[in-house]
Amino acid sequence: MAAFDHDAIELKWQKRWDTDGIFHVTEDADRTKFYNVCMYPYPSGDIHMGHVRNYTYGDLLTRYKMMQGYNVLSPFGWDSFGLPAENAAIKTGIHPRVFTETQIERMTEQIKRLGAGYDWSREIASHRPSYYRWDQWLFLKLYERGLAYKRRSPVNWCPTDATVLANEQVVDGTCERCGSIVEKRDLSQWFFKITDYAQRLLDDLEGLDWPERVVVMQRNWIGRSEGAQFAMDVADSDLSFEVYTTRPDTVFGMTFAVLAPEHPIVPALIEGETVQTEAEVYIAAARAASEVERVAEGDKTGVFTGKYAVNPVNGALVPIYIADYVLMGYGTGAIMAVPGQDQRDWDFATKYGIDIIRTVQPPHEFDGQAYLGDGPAINSGFLDGLYMEAAKAAIIEWLESNGLGVGTVNYRLRDWLISRQRYWGCPIPMIECPECGYVAVPESDLPVIHPDIEDYAPRGQSPLATSPEFVNVACPRCGGPARRETDTMDTFVDSSWYFLRYTDPENSDLIFDPAKAAYWMALDQYIGGVEHAVLHLLYARFVTKVLHDMDLVEVEEPFSRLFTQGMIQMSGGKMSKSKGNVVGPDEFIADYGADALRLYHLFIGPPTDGAVWSDKGVEGTARFLDRVWRLATGEVGEPVERAETDADRSVLSAAHKTLDKVTGDIDRFVFNTAVAALMELTNAATAYAREGARRATLDEVLRLLLLMLSPMAPHMAHELWERLRFGSMLATESWPTPDPALLVDETVTMVIQVNGKVRDRIEVLADIGDAEAEERAMASPKVQGWLEGKQLRKVIVRAPNLVNLVVGE
């Protein structure tokens, strides 16, 4: 049994924080702001331990920064559009809005029970018209600026769910939810032109205080490469095609060229050739194949077109193949193939008996595969003898001065496909008129509201299309009959700017007041799961840059400092609903209290690492809190009034050293060692109290302990703070500063080593000199036994911590 009634105490303080409004903030030019956000959750209905970990870290920081005097904004909201609500609607007939609001209500209750501090007056939910009208406004602004466009494109299609899937919902080529092999379909889709921002998105990664791996992931995702692009003419024809290469220095080694099966000139190229039928079969198979199948083949396949292309540098004729190892989606969808310097081309050439010409001299014996390293160019005409970089520069200059090609930069980043054929998302505010084409919904007509419909089942088009009242409208331009766009937006659009809406959540005239955004932005700390490393964090950076270019946001980067936490796993592996091993916080809060649960999340291990959940661990932190309670309530031993002794000074010094460590640990975002330090201090103080504490000393130790505990286990810390009459509201106290005089010890343990092995430890004065340290070391009887009959060759002194005596025969 807990020694205190955690349930009553926790509810008491949660109510106090709420009625006192201590987390409610406004702009205050006189105070330094700190904007602290945990990624807003999808309202799935129940919070799990991953959420708890997230909000525990966030709240620790909110409270810590508040105590340090910052004006801390810590808001909360809901990423409340999305497929689960729609699936539930299909199954149960309950409207997704009703379903979602119910889930939000339930989760809000759970989150409040954790005691995390938020400014709830700023709560937002992306499914509410007051929010998503600004999604639509944002879409219109992107459209005005040429950053939103519609294009026919192959997309991921799940045959079982009868819907398109986002790339992130395709896991190893299968549908994340039902496991079906994902097909490709050509559909007309809306895109955001994120590729226009590729270079800025890459460059601005530099100044961010982000985990290195996230920066690397984004850099790879953007995938900048430098190379050359040039045209190749098809011999005996007026056709030609562009190729992109990062190795223009190897162009003399080109022995064939390859077109992607989807390349637009392919039909004209094979027209009337003897291989036409064979080629068409191959192309049809490639188009139909899923990504997995196409890659899983392993072996490279292709078809010779019967045509030849001209190598522009030497006029050589090279055979043109169609092969699915060349992708239409990257570069120009066509390549010059140089088997001597590219392993894929090598594999293809050896299979089909194509010539191989080496154009880089390997430094040593090298055979049986392509050579990718550096070396002097060979068999390369005027490039011979040049190393890779020089050869690249020379050939690009040659291509440019002869008007045959250009040096160019290519990105792997694709435009962001934002249309979804779903009901429960933000309607795209566009109207298709047979006369005028696509026409934007006038801003004054926003928001475009969802119609209530009967049947949410996906049938290959958005369920919105089944509502004639929604679909049929007058064209805003010519007034004639027109159709509304029925696709909705990717929910990543909603989440790409919600942190800006928090700065001015009630505004009904503007997406947000630029002055308010200017005060709060950028986020000083953003906390979330690493699964968003690329998608959300890249989209949000993009949208922030667009809004910056519209003069609405001063900063170019939304998230100054990012923390990505490791995942909580159960012993059976990753937590998931389907495995039935999801553990929620409720039962632990009921048994041990929110403070013990929070403390265990802090203590479980380094925040960046994943962790395996252990029920026993919560018992451990609960026991620790019990010990704090007994210490503070005098159960261990009542203190007395008396003069100060060495024992008193020693425990006070321990408290200040703990403060120094805890402060440093929190600043470094390492919480497990901070909790361990508080446990040590509590153990020391308990032993001290048991032997008869001096009242003034114990009070000071307790005062510091509770201040440090306040951001971690706020309920108990507040209760004890009040009971000990230290003050009425701990959360608004100042974070203490350690007394430097109490951080240094008078004496320290000096280690004496012989040949690097510890042979003795002695107490010495902290300010001992090198000479005296050596003298004391030599005087140690234990050490002398090890020196007997040996020659002292060297003495290393690191006073006052260590003396190492190096001896030999």
Add this chain to the structure above:
RNA sequence: GCCGGGAUGGCGGAAUGGUAGACGCGACGGACUCAAAAUCCGUUGUCCGAAAGGACGUGUGGGUUCGAGUCCCACUCCCGGUACCA
């Protein structure tokens, strides 16, 4: 394949190049109790030894250093990301 991060007791994990294993969990022994729970005290890396003490010990093999879990080189395995990206 490439990129990033790891490997320390029975377990989670601590250790600015200077006492390896803090703190916690578990386990064992004891106190309290009619008994149990809770709490408190003690022990807890391995091996040798009655003890004092000693030897060994941070994935593997080398190296640098008076001294290496920490730095360097080579490797093994694990986790995460990504992949015919020309």
